[in-house]
Amino acid sequence: MRPIRLFVPGNIRHSSGGNVYNARLVDGLKALGAEVEVIAVEGSWPGAGGHERRRLGALLGASDRETDPGQPVTIVDGLVAVGAPDELEFAAKAGRQTWVLVHMPVPENAGSEALRREARAMRAATGVICTSTWAASELSKRGLPEARVVLPGVDPAPGAPGSTPPHLAVVAALLPNKDQLLVVEALARIRDLDWTASFVGSDQADPGYAREVRSAVIASGLQERLRLTGELTGEPLETQWARTDLTLLVSRTEAFGMAVTESLAHGIPVLVRAGTGAVEALSLAGLETSDGEPRLPGAAVPLPVGGQESPGRLAGVLRRWLEDAGVRESWRTAAVEARQKLPGWSSTAQGLLALLEARADGTPPGD
Incomplete structure (x- = not known):
């Protein structure tokens, strides 16, 4: 099992669905024995400046050819990825295995330039992972490469007694x-x-x-x-x-x-x-x-x-x-x-590892 590096946006500091998913995914991966490094990338993603994008490119190893088979598998949060299509394209040319994890596609009303940057980032990726079927469907409608879905899990919780009045x-x-x-x-x-x-x-x-x-x-x-x-x-x-x-x-x-x-x-x-x-x-x-x-x-x-x-x-x-x-x-x-029927975060981590391992073995994900 190759190490995993997860790049997350450093500018999203409130509790968002993406932040929670990323954190619980990492916990699940570690529980399964995976070696995971989380790197918070500073910048106003997806609109980060040139300095932040160049730093991301250096972290992705976009300027070096990959020779080490033990090189970490890189996963880039979609908010970062759509702000750095150049860097993902350079990483692909350097032979880096770089996945994009999409929590929310770029909104349709974001403008043609934003949608073009999203398309370039998705096409440069080794693979695209969406956290919902809805997100994968939206990307498919835009003619982008097929995305695989790894749904969120949930932690067990005590039942709520509720209130009077409701x-x-x-x-x-x-x-x-x-x-x-x-x-x-x-x-x-x-x-x-x-x-x-x-x-x-x-x-x-x-x-x-x-x-x-x-x-x-x-x-x-x-x-x-x-x-x-x-x-x-x-x-x-x-x-x-x-x-x-x-x-x-x-x-x-x-x-x-x-x-x-x-x-x-x-x-x-x-x-x-x-x-x-x-x-x-x-x-x-x-x-x-x-x-x-x-x-x-x-x-x-x-x-x-x-x-x-x-x-x-x-x-x-x-x-x-x-x-x-x-x-x-x-x-x-x-x-x-x-x-009683909700999936746990362990199933999320297992699903993501299965995708990464299938790609490393040359097997199409889902086969």
Whole structure:
């Protein structure tokens, strides 16, 4: 087993899905006996400057021909890779085995130059690994090389007893894509019902958006019922999970959404935006009805971006969940059942090692 070097962006310091995946993957690889070195690459990735890109190139060994068969296998986080296509192309010419780990493809609205840089980086890579089927599908639509999927795992967690009145939580950094403003609008429409809520996530990732969310909470008169906790870890985060009855993840785009599986690990149902990768996370446990039909531990709701249709739709689903004890019980039962079927991080690490070893043996991954 060759050593592994994982290059991660040094500029993402809040708790993101990519950061969590990278850290837990490394733990899993080490538990399997792999030698892993994590290198945090400084720079404003993916828009790092020339100095940071040249440093990355030197670290990749892009200027040296590979002669040592024990040379480490390099995995570059996609946020870094799409900012350094030149360096990945040089590394490929030097014979380096360099994989790209894609958590989220470049957004379609990022512009043609950003998409070209992504395409060059993906084509220069030894192989592309995506952390969700949704991400791999997006790259395929762009005509890029086939990506292999290694889904996130989840840690076992204690079941959540919940609260009275019911408590709702959005576990995500305060970012425009996560659309906490939509949740505020929806909650304002059901203020006649009993509930409390928390937004659990960093307010430093986008301070301007965080101020917008706080202002919206106050303007809606929800400040006594909706709390912004900031980023939580460890016991304070577990305390939040313990009091939660329903989690919401209504991101405009989402490759997977590990907050979904983390919620299910606590036996808490989840409401997600239809059409995003979060639906894959919600259906990961593969639950079925007695008739063999798919059964979600929560709901995937169509929420168009823009306009005033989405707040009403979301409010309607939340109202039904709050007013109908049968709906609450069925979602909760499915979440508790899903809790027993979620894959652990060891399966993530095993899946990635299988891809690397298959390529080293000359066997097409997946054969």
